[in-house]
Amino acid sequence: MPELERALVTLGQNLDYPATPNLSGAVARRLAEGHRPSRPLLRRRSLVVALAILAVAAGAAMAVPQARSTILEWFGVGGVTIRYVEELPEVPKASSELDLGDRVSLAEARRRADYDVLFPELEGLDRPRIYFRDPPAGGMVSYVYGSEAAPKLLIQQFAAGGVLKKLVAGATEVDFVSTRTGSSVWLRGQPHDLFFLDASGEYQYQAGRLVGNALVIEGRGVTYRIEADIERGEALRIAESLR
Amino acid sequence: MVGRPLSEAELVERAKHGDQDAYGELVHAYQGIAFRTAYLLTGNGADAEDAAQDAFVKAFYALSRFRAGAELRPWLLQIVANEARNRRRSAGRRVNLALRVEADPLSGGAAPSPEVNLLAGERQSALLAAVNALPEEQQQVVACRYLLELTEEETAVTLGLRRGTVKSRLSRGLARLREQLEVSDA
Known part of the structure; x- marks a missing residue:
């Protein structure tokens, strides 16, 4: 092992760790009391964006009571799985927040992501606020346009192997469309909500319907998600401008 | 007659069927590395304890998804790391580690000057x-x-x-x- 790596191992052995608490006792007590862990909300003070539409009902697919929600059909596009349910479950209001990660420059996002990060080169679009978060594996880059309180457009990209889930109500329109970037699906109509599968395999709420309809595209090993209160043609123009 | 200690795979199998004592043995075996992992990712002892504890509880209920024959340690640490990173994000702080005061920088060798x-x-x-x-x-x-x-x-x-x-x-x-x-x- 080279010298620097050996020095790091030695450093690890000399770190000032607090004494290990009696976790086995505490865990045993919680299990005996039947405590299940609450699903943590993915928040960060500096970058939590309040959703404009709090009335959106959302919840993790795994938490949907069978009596209230029947999965009628499902299919997948890239790293997104779409499930039809008869009724979207309710979710606490506090969950209506969007965790996008660290605020970064485009150059930093491109440096940190494990794939080629595209940027929309469309005349008329303002400069977005750019965020990076990891997980999902490979990182997720988000462009937010408009104010934090009322975003107008959200563009996200992540490695297609990621595991984002989208839950849609039965009346949401779902159409397959083709774009220069790759195969895609257009979601329009009733609210749809986005979920992230954490490292433990638990579904965590990541974003609700932020601003409107959504175009989800898979191409070049990356999934792109364009969400705005716009129609399909405009979303496709944005998708086609990704460079 | 004293029976042989159960192997890790046997403990996992029992825990999967709800045996909390078997799971307790697994927690005891991995609590040290779990806590240190959480500490390195949160930089805070209290957050690390909460993260590790929550992770072990969450892992118990997720054991049905643990693949037989897979390595338990990284599977557990993955859950710990996720809990720890969520807490660090919420706190919005950087991790700043420190050395023990009595750190022995040349451990293993002859007494240095x-x-x-x-x-x-x-x-x-x-x-x-x-x-x-x-x-x-x-x-x-x-x-x-x-x-x-x-x-x-x-x-x-x-x-x-x-x-x-x-x-x-x-x-x-x-x-x-x-x-x-x-x-x-x-």
């Missing part, structure tokens, strides 16, 4: 400062791979990364550490 010890101690402090200054994603892979002495594969599973990503982040992290140490030596 005070001057040699002082120099080695300064080098460790410089290395720690450089680790603390690493970008988060590089700091995390360096911490798992070297400070916790996980294998590359375990590091990948723990942090939910592809192995290639671990390699590239380690490479970038080590290069940055070398640069920092050259600056501090100059």
Whole structure:
């Protein structure tokens, strides 16, 4: 092992760790009391964006009571799985927040992501606020346009192997469309909500319907998600401008 | 007659069927590495304890998804790391690690002179400062791979990364550490 790596191992052995608490006792007590862990909300003070539409009902697919929600059909596009349910479950209001990660420059996002990060080169679009978060594996880059309180457009990209889930109500329109970037699906109509599968395999709420309809595209090993209160043609123009 | 101790696979199988005593033995076996992992990722003892405790509770209910024959340690550490990173994000702070006061920078060798010890101690402090200054994603892979002495594969599973990503982040992290140490030596 080279010298620097050996020095790091030695450093690890000399770190000032607090004494290990009696976790086995505490865990045993919680299990005996039947405590299940609450699903943590993915928040960060500096970058939590309040959703404009709090009335959106959302919840993790795994938490949907069978009596209230029947999965009628499902299919997948890239790293997104779409499930039809008869009724979207309710979710606490506090969950209506969007965790996008660290605020970064485009150059930093491109440096940190494990794939080629595209940027929309469309005349008329303002400069977005750019965020990076990891997980999902490979990182997720988000462009937010408009104010934090009322975003107008959200563009996200992540490695297609990621595991984002989208839950849609039965009346949401779902159409397959083709774009220069790759195969895609257009979601329009009733609210749809986005979920992230954490490292433990638990579904965590990541974003609700932020601003409107959504175009989800898979191409070049990356999934792109364009969400705005716009129609399909405009979303496709944005998708086609990704460079 | 005293029976043989149960193997880890047997304990896992029993825990999967709701045996909390069997699971307690697994928690006891892994609580040290779990807590240290959480501490390196949160930089805070209280957060690390909460993260590790929640992770073990969550893992118990997720055991049905644990694949028979897979390595338990990285699977558990992955849950711990996720809990820890969520807490660190919520706190919005950087991780700043510290050395033990009685740190023995030349452990294993013959008793060094005070001057040699002082120099080695300064080098460790410089290395720690450089680790603390690493970008988060590089700091995390360096911490798992070297400070916790996980294998590359375990590091990948723990942090939910592809192995290639671990390699590239380690490479970038080590290069940055070398640069920092050259600056501090100059």
